[in-house]
Amino acid sequence: MSRRSEPPERGIMQAITDLLSLNHERCDQLFAAVETTIGKDNATQAQTAFNAFHHAMQRHFTIEDVILFPAFEQNNDSDLGVTHMMRMEHEQMRELIEQIQGTLNNGNLQACASLAANLLPLIQQHNLKEEQVLYPLLDRALHDKTTELIQRIKSLPHVPG
Secondary structure (H helix, E strand, O other): OOOOOOOHHHHHHOHHHHHHHHHHHHHHHHHHHHHHHHHOOOHHHHHHHHHHHHHHHHHHHHHHHHHHHHHHHHHOHHHHHHHHHHHHHHHHHHHHHHHHHHHHHOOOHHHHHHHHHHHHHHHHHHHHHHHHHHHHHHHHHOHHHHHHHHHHHHOOOOOOO
């Protein structure tokens, strides 16, 4: 009986890329729900959708800023520019997310829609850089720590609902 299996390194080498790409998809779905509820002019639904998105983004930033980037930086002094750039982009997104929160708190869905339109391309460009450049780099550099890092990531609280 023959068993087809991936090369041993495939599962390990792509673990971070696969996990975080799925996390990007989840955040994207939650953001689409925010845009939909804003478009329906329903402040209560928009706030609920935004809370789930905000929580998911905070979790995602924690995964990268607190778990993965420091692990990468410990062993890769020459590649610190890439994590520095990603952290700067995280900060830009955090600022827009906080502005959206403020406009939602004030019930200004028109301002929310405008801010969301500004946030969307930032998220898309950021995700593309991470998925095509950073995550494969992390998979290669952290291959010996993948199991431990994935366990730490999975232990973080998930998005409610």
